[in-house]
Amino acid sequence: MSKTLVAYFSASGVTKRLASTLAKAVNGDLFEIVPEVPYTDADLNWMDKSSRSTLEMKDKSSRPAVASKVENMAEYGTVFVGFPIWWYTAPTIIKTFLEQYDLSGKTVIPFATSGGSGMGHTNRELAPSCKGAVLKDGKRFAANASEAELSAWANSL
Numbered sequence: 001m002s003k004t005l006v007a008y009f010s011a012s013g014v015t016k017r018l019a020s021t022l023a024k025a026v027n028g029d030l031f032e033i034v035p036e037v038p039y040t041d042a043d044l045n046w047m048d049k050s051s052r053s054t055l056e057m058k059d060k061s062s063r064p065a066v067a068s069k070v071e072n073m074a075e076y077g078t079v080f081v082g083f084p085i086w087w088y089t090a091p092t093i094i095k096t097f098l099e100q101y102d103l104s105g106k107t108v109i110p111f112a113t114s115g116g117s118g119m120g121h122t123n124r125e126l127a128p129s130c131k132g133a134v135l136k137d138g139k140r141f142a143a144n145a146s147e148a149e150l151s152a153w154a155n156s157l
Helices: 014-026 052-058 092-099 122-129 147-156
Strands: 003-008 029-032 076-084 107-113
Touching: 003 014, 014 029, 014 076, 014 107, 014 147, 052 092, 076 092, 092 122, 107 122
Parallel strands: 003 029, 003 076, 076 107
Antiparallel strands: none
16 A cells, blocks of 8 residues: 555546656656536636536535546555635545445545635545545645645655
8 A cells, every 4th residue: 555646536627747746756657536317617717607517516515426446445555636726625426436335445646726715625625535544734836836835745745
């Protein structure tokens, strides 16, 4: 259980780039959290109060389905989980992802991208989905964060 996983959800590609850089920085495996039903541009329109993403974020019990699972999750001791910040927290699909696994004994470390907001209530919101894991404080990064910056952060945890 000593391997490192970098799992991420990326709505527009920004978080994907950051996750790829982080995976290199920590010598980790990369896994994309893909929604079973892909998000359209209309779904992601946060200004539309009836858009899919807005409705999901308003409903704390929302758990959008994930298209695939990490086959060998038991091999990972550390799981970095990345996402864009939506409404000052992680998108609900991140809870779906985390709740699929027995995270007992693992360390879960959130990381995020955002147009301007910080991590907000992310850890408080994710804690119930990380049963048995050590949930570290997450951090928001610029999309173009360097491998050196990400490595320094990861090594400081």
